[in-house]
Amino acid sequence: MSEKKNFGDYSRNFITNIPADLESEQAKYFRQTIPKFPDEAIYIYSFKENRMIFAHGWEEVVGYKDDEINMLAIVNMSAPEFAPFSHDLNDKALQFIHGKTKNLESYSFTIELKKIHKNGVHVPMIVRVGVFSSDNGRIESIIGRFQINRSLIFGKVMRYAAYGPEKEKFEEELNKILFYHLAISNKEKEALSLVARGYSFKEIAHELNVSHSAIEKRIIPLYKRFNVKSLTHLVSFAYDNNILP
Template sequence: MFPDRTFGNYSKSFITDLPADLESEQARHYRETLTRFPEEAVYIYSFKENRMVYADGWDEILGYKDEEVSMMTIVNITSPEYAPFSHELNDKALMFIQSRTEDLEKYSFTIELKKIHKHGHDVPLIVKVGVFSSEGGKMTAIIGRSQVNRSLKLGSVMRYDAYGPDKSKFEEELNKQLFRHYAISGKEKEALAMVAKGYSLKEIAYEFNVSLSAIEKRIFPMYKRFDVKNLSHLVSFAYDNHILP
């Protein structure tokens, strides 16, 4: 159905092109119990069944009928400029969560990107993917929510965030590979926003109740990543690339 595109090999080994049976008792239960907001699409993918088990709202935001949407569909309709980063983020997040055995349902991540509508145009989305269920310390299903946000100004820098009981470790693991891309985490963006307001690194450390070295580790790696020379240059880069409003 879709052209062959390179994406995360690790994630690829866990997903299929099987859509949900929306007439199943399971799907009817989700339809009755899950909240879906306007201009939002939801899916649940089961690793036990190796298929999509629920999909709702995809026709509204991307033109695909819910009964035809598979996990492979969602992966393959990522806009090409965002696909490599998105696929690697999926890989790293899946690897990290699979290394955990407790509080799995508390882990999730978000990414801002564009998906390709069935009619060919790009749609700006905020995508959140989290653990939906687990058994015996192993993740059994994920839930994804894609919300249209027409006010998003997406430049060349990928924006993402990680959540969970061990948020710092989660983000650290994501960062190990993702920074070969132009990317910025929510934690880095938070610190950078305070730099733009004129706070010193020492003041930012005080506001976040962390050490000065912790703030330096958020800020200084961005110099090399974005090829800037100093804080003023970094802030200008952030505004020019829609990292900061």
């Protein structure tokens, strides 16, 4: 597997280490109107102001107070084995969404990873990042939700998913850069789970209401990515690396 360097170069051009002013009217409004679940931390980052404009729940989740957490710190607190993949995912997702002008608030992505708590402990999380607001076809701010999930079982394969009006194209663009990593998307995992149950590609296509070629595009690239030689080997690899339950 080839190595890549300079992770996160694109997204780093847009983020700072400036925390939110939680006494602002804007932050107080978000605190009252945005629901937060237990074991969850939320941020809203403004590209217009180049700073965090809201943070809630961070001390409970990773030990940092809401008025000290900032975007650069969040990016840098990924556990080392997850950081390159996370940075590349952030980069490519932001690049893709920056190229869109309509329905921006419908775009988001998720990733399963570990963040490093202030006390050094690794915290398993499902992270969802999406567009929070836009103006005249341009992203104004993004929202991130970091949910602790202690039931996650990690192998060496990273797991992610893409959402939005152009979901297929969004995931396709992510896959181009994430191919350098041992990673699998939600759609690839969905198709692979049916392979493991004995479905043929034709049957999977019918089950998921997509074309036969669409299933081939989800499954065949996994051979090279995971260095396997057959479907049986691929399914075995998936179970061995906790991709499939």
